[in-house]
Amino acid sequence: MIGQRMLAASLLVLAIATHHALAANFVFGPNTKVVADVWDAENQLILQPSGRLIVTGGDNIYEIVRSGSTYTKIPLMSGPGYYLGLSQVNNTLYALQSVPGCSTNESATTNFLLSAPIVDGKQLVFSKIYAIQSFTLPNGMAFYDNKFYIADTAYTGSGKIATLALSPSDPNVITAQVTFLTTAQAEAPNGVKIFNNTLYYSSLGTVKSVLLTQSPPKPVALFTLDTVLDDMNLLNVVGYPNTLLMVCNYLEGEIVLWDLTESKQVYKTRLEGFSGPSSLQMTGGALGFPLDSVLLTDKGVVCSHTATGNFLSYFTIVYQ
16 A cells, blocks of 8 residues: 555655646635644545534544634544545444555555444544455545445556445445446546536546446546546536536646536646645535635645645635
């Protein structure tokens, strides 16, 4: 596993000076740091309906809390581990864990699905509920029709997307693990999101979509860039007529906006201070963030405490 991370880190260093021009009509506001020491910031999720904010990183899962104008992180885990994808199903939060994490002993890596009941006013307490089989690095995760769709990020040629079937009667029981997309189909998947019966995933520099009501699944490439992409999410901007897919360009420190209706890229910009953006989501005004703002995890160099990145930030975006 460490080999995958070091490869991505090396690629990031090679491309750090890359710059792209801004497109017209979209205006990004300043990138404001929220928490400056989330090591290897990976994924994030705003829980519904409470608005609690959870972030995963290289050594822990954190809840971000606000006191006045200050945001702080509360660690939720103890012991070794690298924490990745998050998914909420009803009143349970699920997370992906790779153990021992940022270790040089790749052969010792084991991977787990964790769960924690969501109770108002109570700290999340995670338990291991399933040992994921034959995975290099469980990364992006989404839930649809009683199944988790999980990306196995393996840049050495064994990546895939698998499903874990969740028991309809017990939120802590996985009944089956099945390969959904093979290595030939998925290549090296990373970010995974599901909207309107369609699964979107990044693989190296390509974003692909798969209609989940279609059998067998047939991935369709939306676009390809000469880079390494990470996670993605939907973006609705006041005044813009269509729904956008915003995608983290991890390697070049950019955000790409793709118009899902017209199937074209409408914006690509490098935001000052970005160093390996890894996930993003609209805040909806949660925790006092501006209503039209987007939260971003800035990962930096994988498994590095000292390099740039390692923080949670937000920015605003308007269409003129």
